[in-house]
Amino acid sequence: RSLRLDVVSIFPEYLAPLDLSLIGKARRDGLIDLHVHDLRDFAHDRHRTVDDSPYGGGAGMVMKPGPWSEALGHVLAQGSPPAEDHQPRVPTLIIPGPGGEPFTQQIARELSEEPWLAFACGRYEGIDERVYEWAGERMPVRVLSLGDYVLNGGEVAVLAMVEAVARLLPGVIGNVESLVEESHEDGLLEYPVYTKPAEWDGRAVPDVLLGGNHRAIAAWRREQRIQRTAQRRPDLLPPTAATSALSGLEER
Ligand SMILES: OB(O)c1ccc2cc[nH]c2c1
DSSP, rough: EEOOOOEEEEEEEEEEGGSHHHHHHHHTTTSSEEEEGGGGOOOSSSTTEEEEOOOOSSSOOOHHHHHHHHHHHHHHTTSSSOTTSOOOOOOEEEEEEEEEOOOOOHHHHHHHHSEEEEEEOOOOBBBBBHHHHHHHHOOOOOEESSSOOOOOHHHHHHHHHHHHHHHHHHTTTOOOGGGGGTTSSSSSSSOOOOOSOOOEEEEEEEEEHHHHOOOHHHHHEEEEHHHHHHHHGGGGGGGGHHHHHHHHHOOO
16 A cells, blocks of 8 residues: 655755655655645746735735645646546645644544545645635645644644654554554553663663563553553543542552
C-alpha cells in the first residue's frame, strides 16, 4: 500500500527533513510518494504575492484565496485520470492551525489508512476563510492542531503529522512490535525503559526487569503505565481510575 502526500507551502525547503531517515527510506522504497509545491508558483503577479492586508483591519497579513485555489486545484488534478473505479480520486486535505481539532494518535491511525493526503501550510495570520469553503466543496477537509500553542506557520505541524502517520504504514518501521507498546497506543503513557549498565551513577535497574519472569515484567510495566499516566496525564484516564491510581501512589 503506498501513500501519496502533497504539501503546499511558501517555504517548501522546510519539508526537506522528510527526505531523511525513515521517511526518506519509505520514499525510496516507494511506500510514500511525496510532492511539495511552492504556493508562490500559483501567484502570477510580478511579485508572486500570496498575502494582503486583512479586511476589517487588525495586525499582520492574510493569505490570499486565489493562489490557494490554484495550488489546490493543481493538487486535485494529480488525481486524474480517475482510478480504475472511475471515481476521480481526491485527497483528504489537512490544514494545520491552532484553532483546529486536536491531532491525536487515533487521528494518525485514521489518516494512515488513507491513500492520499494533502497538507496546506498557512503562514501570516492565516488563510482567507473562503479557501476552507472552496476546498470543502471539492474534498474532505480537516483542520488539525498539534496543541494549545501557536507556531508561525503550518510547516512544523505538517512535519510532525507526516512522521506520526508515515511510521504507521506497513514496512516503514522495521520493528512493528515497537508500534504496539508505545505512548497513546492504548490510551496510556509508555513505561520507563532501561538498558546496560545494571547500575549507573549509583542507580539500579528495577529488579523485576533483571529476572526472567515475563509475566511479572508485563505486570510491572502495566502498573508503571497506569501510574505514569495518572501522574502526568490524568485527563487520559477515566476519572475513577485516575483517582484510585493516584491514591495508590499517596499510600506509598
Ligand atoms: O500552530 B499552528 O499549527 C499554526 C498553523 C498554521 C499557521 C499559520 C499562521 N500561524 C499558524 C500556526
